[in-house]
Amino acid sequence: MNLQDNKYRFLFGPVPSRRLGLSLGVDLVPFKTCTQNCLYCQLGRDGNLVLERKVYVPPQDVLNEIKQWLTDGAAADYITISGSGEPSLHSQLGRIINGIHSLTKIPVALITNGSLFWIPEVRKECSEADVVLPSLDSGDPKTFEEINHPHPDLDFSKFVDGLCQFRNEYKGPIWLEVFFCEGINTSTDSILNLKRLIEKIQPDRVQLNTAVRPTAHPDVRPVDKDKLQSIAVQLRPDAEVIADFPSKQTPEVSAASEQKILDTLKRRPCGLEELCISLQISPNLAAKHLQHLQEKGQIRIENRKGKNFYCTL
Numbered sequence: 001m002n003l004q005d006n007k008y009r010f011l012f013g014p015v016p017s018r019r020l021g022l023s024l025g026v027d028l029v030p031f032k033t034c035t036q037n038c039l040y041c042q043l044g045r046d047g048n049l050v051l052e053r054k055v056y057v058p059p060q061d062v063l064n065e066i067k068q069w070l071t072d073g074a075a076a077d078y079i080t081i082s083g084s085g086e087p088s089l090h091s092q093l094g095r096i097i098n099g100i101h102s103l104t105k106i107p108v109a110l111i112t113n114g115s116l117f118w119i120p121e122v123r124k125e126c127s128e129a130d131v132v133l134p135s136l137d138s139g140d141p142k143t144f145e146e147i148n149h150p151h152p153d154l155d156f157s158k159f160v161d162g163l164c165q166f167r168n169e170y171k172g173p174i175w176l177e178v179f180f181c182e183g184i185n186t187s188t189d190s191i192l193n194l195k196r197l198i199e200k201i202q203p204d205r206v207q208l209n210t211a212v213r214p215t216a217h218p219d220v221r222p223v224d225k226d227k228l229q230s231i232a233v234q235l236r237p238d239a240e241v242i243a244d245f246p247s248k249q250t251p252e253v254s255a256a257s258e259q260k261i262l263d264t265l266k267r268r269p270c271g272l273e274e275l276c277i278s279l280q281i282s283p284n285l286a287a288k289h290l291q292h293l294q295e296k297g298q299i300r301i302e303n304r305k306g307k308n309f310y311c312t313l
């Protein structure tokens with residue numbers, strides 16, 4: 001199933017995601033409708049900065065699309081509520097997540113900036129997801145303002161308390177993403193403040209990211225790979241770097257890798273894991289090449305008995 005034909009208004013992908021495998025995105029708010037206006041946002045600088053929760057898109061229309069997508073035989077590792085703004089602004093988020101659960105066993109992931117967790121209803125609705133991936137980029141109010149440019153009525157201590165309360169109430173896994181911008185939240189003090197809050201929030205995973213793709217502000221600088229790795233160790237021994245650093249490969253090497261993938265898939269369809277083992281490449285790199293090949297229309301994904309296989313066209 002190719003979503004590029006505009007058959008769907010609220011779904012995108014599925015795309016290989018470093019954190020969630022093959023992920024079908026579900027978008028619940030209009031473009032760049034958010035409680036924050038982060039320096040590193042990939043959606044551009046101008047947006048709709050709001051705190052109002054409401055029915056931004058009709059829940060039944062979203063569920064109908066997912067139903068259609070499932071009927072078409074598509075598959076994914078996760079159905080991920082994320083997209084072009086803050087999904088917890090949708091006042092029927094809980095209903096939508098439960099509606100997805102009633103349609104499929106595919107787990108639902110929720111990517112949120114976590115800024116509305118101080119509202120009990122939001123915590124309750126978000127708790128319906130199978131995994132929640134909130135963000136925390138600063139350990140103090142000043143850096144919060146600087147990096148996340150929150151709505152003027154958003155308060156940092158309320159934001160952190162909301163995250164802690166959500167941790168206490170939610171029984172599922174919380175994977176906390178921390179986005180680092182060089183020179184903004186990378187000082188020793190910034191890292192210590194973040195570490196202190198992470199110890200308080202106790203997420204199941206801590207995942208570090210940085211600006212490897214174009215951001216809202218062109219002057220946002222990425223943190224280099226080694227430094228990010230060293231920050232990860234300082235934050236928590238098991239913290240992971242998830243930033244998708246550009247490969248040092250030349251375009252020729254990259255094309256050669258893709259040709260090898262195509263040759264392998266021509267012989268027989270493979271799952272991601274099998275492909276990685278047979279070509280001795282990391283899942284992340286394989287996913288990147290597979291996404292590229294999919295975009296070029298050279299391969300497709302087929303689900304067989306619940307497992308995704310990549311096949312040539």
Ligand code: SF4
Nearest residue numbers: 034036037038041113
């Ligand atoms: S929370 Fe996400 S969507 Fe909102 S401004 Fe920040 S990066 Fe963009």
